[in-house]
Amino acid sequence: MLDTLAALPFWQAFLALFASAMVRSNGTYWVGRGAVAGWRRYRGAHGDLTARAERLIHRFGPFAVTLSYLTVGIQTAIHLTAGVVRMPLRWYLPAAVVGSVIWAVLYATIGLAVVQAWLAAEAGSWWGVLVVVVVAAAVVAWLVARRRRARTPSSERFVPVD
Numbered sequence: 001m002l003d004t005l006a007a008l009p010f011w012q013a014f015l016a017l018f019a020s021a022m023v024r025s026n027g028t029y030w031v032g033r034g035a036v037a038g039w040r041r042y043r044g045a046h047g048d049l050t051a052r053a054e055r056l057i058h059r060f061g062p063f064a065v066t067l068s069y070l071t072v073g074i075q076t077a078i079h080l081t082a083g084v085v086r087m088p089l090r091w092y093l094p095a096a097v098v099g100s101v102i103w104a105v106l107y108a109t110i111g112l113a114v115v116q117a118w119l120a121a122e123a124g125s126w127w128g129v130l131v132v133v134v135v136a137a138a139v140v141a142w143l144v145a146r147r148r149r150a151r152t153p154s155s156e157r158f159v160p161v162d
Contacts, residue, residue: 005112013108021069021100025079029092032083053077057085062095069099070106 005013053074056064065087068078082092117131 010108013112014104017104017107018100021103022096025065025069025075025096025100028076028079029083029087029096032080033086035084049074049077050081053081054085057081057087062087062091065092065095066099066102069103 005016008016056068056074056078060067064078065082068075071078079096114131114135117127117135
């Protein structure tokens, strides 16, 4: 399916990705609106993730929804939390549209280019292999740095120089 999507003209790939992002995020939002009792059980099993999502929703409001499209791992929790806390649709929908547009543009350009590079790597192209290795190394480096920062207490992160 991804190679079919990559073969489409940009505007068609964009529309397909935009539609999928809107359906997924709005579906998650509406599940959250209707599942407050189930949320308590989910929250018990995923306490850290849901607490983080709630903090982001309360702190940034609709901007958390928009920015969630740029994240991996907390996006669904943010949309579910927006539904649970009953974020008004007049705030949620515009944030979801903007976030879906951003996500669709990123995946219709960079994301599909990575998929095409992966396919080229599978076909034996050295350029494709190089792109896949560089992207994988960048993701791993980012994750390692993020994890190290999370483990370091905030008091140790900044050491003033005398």
